[in-house]
Amino acid sequence: MSRIGVFICHCGENISRTVDVERVAAQVGTLPGVAFSTDYKYMCSDPGQGLLKKAIQEQRLSHVVVAACSPRMHEKTFRKAVESAGLNPFLCEMANIREHCSWVHEDRDEATAKAIEIVGMMVERVKKNRVLPTITVPVTKRSLVIGGGIAGIQAALDIADAGHEVVLVEREPSIGGHMAQLSETFPTLDCSQCIMTPKMVDVANHPRIKLYTYAEIEHVEGYIGNFQVTVRKKARSVDEDKCTGCGVCMTKCPVKKIPNKFDQNLGMRPAIYVPFPQAVPNTPVIDRENCTKFKTGKCGVCQKVCGPGAVDYEQEDQLIVEPVGAIVVATGFDLYSIEEKPKGSAIKGYGEFGHGKIPDVIDGMTFERLASASGPTGGKILRPSDGREPKQIVFIQCVGSRAREKGISYCSKICCMYTAKHTMLYHHKVHDGQAYVFFMDARTPGKSYDEFWRRSIEEEEAVYIRGMVSRLYQKGNKIVVMGSDIAVGVQVEIEADMVVLATAVQPQKGADTLAQKLGISYDKYHFYSEAHAKLRPVECATAGIYLAGACQGPKDIPDTVSQASAAAAKVMTLFAKDKLEREPIVARVREAGCVGCFYCQKVCPYGAVEEKEIRDRQGNLVKVVAYVNPGVCGGCGTCQATCPSKSVELDGYTDEQIVAMIESL
Ligand code: SF4
Ligand code: SF4
Numbered sequence: 245m246s247r248i249g250v251f252i253c254h255c256g257e258n259i260s261r262t263v264d265v266e267r268v269a270a271q272v273g274t275l276p277g278v279a280f281s282t283d284y285k286y287m288c289s290d291p292g293q294g295l296l297k298k299a300i301q302e303q304r305l306s307h308v309v310v311a312a313c314s315p316r317m318h319e320k321t322f323r324k325a326v327e328s329a330g331l332n333p334f335l336c337e338m339a340n341i342r343e344h345c346s347w348v349h350e351d352r353d354e355a356t357a358k359a360i361e362i363v364g365m366m367v368e369r370v371k372k373n374r375v376l377p378t379i380t381v382p383v384t385k386r387s388l389v390i391g392g393g394i395a396g397i398q399a400a401l402d403i404a405d406a407g408h409e410v411v412l413v414e415r416e417p418s419i420g421g422h423m424a425q426l427s428e429t430f431p432t433l434d435c436s437q438c439i440m441t442p443k444m445v446d447v448a449n450h451p452r453i454k455l456y457t458y459a460e461i462e463h464v465e466g467y468i469g470n471f472q473v474t475v476r477k478k479a480r481s482v483d484e485d486k487c488t489g490c491g492v493c494m495t496k497c498p499v500k501k502i503p504n505k506f507d508q509n510l511g512m513r514p515a516i517y518v519p520f521p522q523a524v525p526n527t528p529v530i531d532r533e534n535c536t537k538f539k540t541g542k543c544g545v546c547q548k549v550c551g552p553g554a555v556d557y558e559q560e561d562q563l564i565v566e567p568v569g570a571i572v573v574a575t576g577f578d579l580y581s582i583e584e585k586p587k588g589s590a591i592k593g594y595g596e597f598g599h600g601k602i603p604d605v606i607d608g609m610t611f612e613r614l615a616s617a618s619g620p621t622g623g624k625i626l627r628p629s630d631g632r633e634p635k636q637i638v639f640i641q642c643v644g645s646r647a648r649e650k651g652i653s654y655c656s657k658i659c660c661m662y663t664a665k666h667t668m669l670y671h672h673k674v675h676d677g678q679a680y681v682f683f684m685d686a687r688t689p690g691k692s693y694d695e696f697w698r699r700s701i702e703e704e705e706a707v708y709i710r711g712m713v714s715r716l717y718q719k720g721n722k723i724v725v726m727g728s729d730i731a732v733g734v735q736v737e738i739e740a741d742m743v744v745l746a747t748a749v750q751p752q753k754g755a756d757t758l759a760q761k762l763g764i765s766y767d768k769y770h771f772y773s774e775a776h777a778k779l780r781p782v783e784c785a786t787a788g789i790y791l792a793g794a795c796q797g798p799k800d801i802p803d804t805v806s807q808a809s810a811a812a813a814k815v816m817t818l819f820a821k822d823k824l825e826r827e828p829i830v831a832r833v834r835e836a837g838c839v840g841c842f843y844c845q846k847v848c849p850y851g852a853v854e855e856k857e858i859r860d861r862q863g864n865l866v867k868v869v870a871y872v873n874p875g876v877c878g879g880c881g882t883c884q885a886t887c888p889s890k891s892v893e894l895d896g897y898t899d900e901q902i903v904a905m906i907e908s909l
Contacts, residue, residue, distance in 0.1 A: 247307070250280070263352070268363060306335065316775070316776065372901045403812045431693055479561050604627045638716075656749040666744060684710070723743050772784065
């Protein structure tokens with residue numbers, strides 16, 4: 245006979261404001277099998293857990309139900325408390341009466357009645373929970389880092405410096421990401437390349453970092469501690485081992501006029517190229533779409549001039565399987581493209597701002613390349629249309645951000661600060677120039693950020709106009725910008741030489757596809773979701789996968805680096821143990837009922853279902869049945885839902901338990 249203890253949490257007032265917790269405790273105390281029930285203000289606190297442990301011992305409880313917040317938040321907390329009182333932790337269940345009840349209802353009587361039913365269901369379920377042994381699995385102490393921007397580089401270096409091997413995979417031909425494109429960084433105005441390039445070199449020289457550039461994740465299998473990752477190393481058409489990086493091929497390549505993406509298409513590059521002179525690795529790649537040899541079969545100049553014979557037109561993509569124990573996702577961001585219709589929006593981008601039509605309307609990253617000493621103008625601010633120095637620049641903030649009607653409601657977080665930086669860089673380089681900034685409000689929460697923003701106005705003489713631009717158009721060689729200054733209530737018209745749009749930060753293209761390969765969740769904008777915003781901000785809900793940088797949400801460099809180091813610390817914590825304890829919530833096959841159809845094997849996303857031969861005493865094969873490898877099973881329950889003979893059951897979610905829950909209503 246079960247002796248179930250039920251503990252109802254007030255969650256401060258989060259639950260008790262809407263749910264009559266005393267009534268719930270009294271009512272569920274009368275249910276068959278319930279030996280003890282009580283309520284407490286904060287069950288997760290030390291006294292709350294103490295109450296639970298004391299009751300287990302004094303009341304000789306056999307099972308426990310804690311009715312509180314989501315199990316995502318505190319299931320582990322309560323299972324640990326139950327274990328320390330001598331009960332198997334899997335004889336404890338949580339009933340979610342906060343997210344599923346108090347937070348979504350207003351009527352106290354109705355919410356209380358619903359809470360009683362939710363707790364009643366969990367009482368019926370916990371009665372049928374089995375004592376489960378903890379599963380231990382070995383840990384592969386190597387990590388994969390996806391993305392070679394500042395987040396990926398920082399995470400990779402931290403993990404490698406701690407003594408563990410790292411596989412760093414970057415989609416572009418060089419690591420460096422967006423930070424390598426920047427001129428100077430706020431709030432200190434130190435040179436971005438001077439911070440970034442030594443770190444890139446450290447990665448290339450690190451004995452424990454294996455670097456794959458021009459490579460993508462093809463496939464991921466396995467689970468925390470034991471992932472098998474297939475990397476597609478795309479054909480560079482240049483043998484990295486033979487290439488000396490002399491650059492002769494690039495000088496001699498007759499195709500010279502390919503817009504260089506690294507320079508925001510302002511500069512040109514040949515068909516065989518490295519994206520920028522400080523690239524790591526300094527090995528060229530042939531852009532097969534624009535190479536004459538690949539298009540017509542003629543040319544072949546680069547192969548002829550290459551001394552070490554590194555150019556290889558026959559090279560093919562390679563698929564390489566890397567075993568790793570943890571994955572850090574650091575795929576970064578992209579900037580909102582004004583020409584495209586934003587996802588989920590019926591309204592087009594910002595055509596009214598003339599981007600893509602008026603050559604001197606550029607975005608923030610293009611301004612960075614103009615301002616950068618390594619950029620196409622050598623750091624001079626010049627108009628793309630005619631190479632003249634602009635004497636009046638209008639900066640427009642929040643283009644694509646905070647615009648619900650266009651499909652993006654969030655703040656991109658970095659634009660206020662980088663626009664302030666742009667006005668300073670402009671003033672430093674064009675002393676007689678005037679910067680105007682159209683803005684809604686200034687968001688500068690960061691160390692020394694507000695002071696920096698004020699400096700752009702007080703010392704660098706930028707004129708800030710609170711209001712949005714309604715229209716701009718080309719008039720001769722000027723761009724007329726029309727807007728309103730809502731602070732003084734007047735219409736403003738400025739004849740500018742250049743316009744710079746602070747466009748929204750978005751996740752990289754293909755972020756959703758990568759998330760599906762990794763089995764991690766993402767929000768409606770395709771930013772990756774952390775397991776818990778406050779308690780587990782760098783972990784994914786999928787165990788063993790961690791997040792770093794702007795792939796999780798807009799972030800500046802200091803926050804990105806902090807998060808990357810935090811993700812690396814999580815990986816090191818995982819690698820501190822030789823064996824890992826896993827939750828034993830796994831599927832089991834009832835061999836007698838299994839007909840060997842293997843539908844479960846086809847649907848299992850973890851590849852956990854194997855084939856097992858059943859033989860009689862004489863060794864004759866009787867049948868082949870499914871076997872779930874408990875070390876691999878992710879406990880998703882897909883096989884249970886699929887099995888036509890009802891021969892697979894997931895512990896804690898058996899058909900018997902689900903039926904008992906429904907019948908309790
Ligand atoms: S010529 Fe050959 S060795 Fe020199 S950079 Fe080109 S591919 Fe490398
Ligand atoms: S529950 Fe079934 S489908 Fe899900 S991982 Fe385990 S074996 Fe695979």
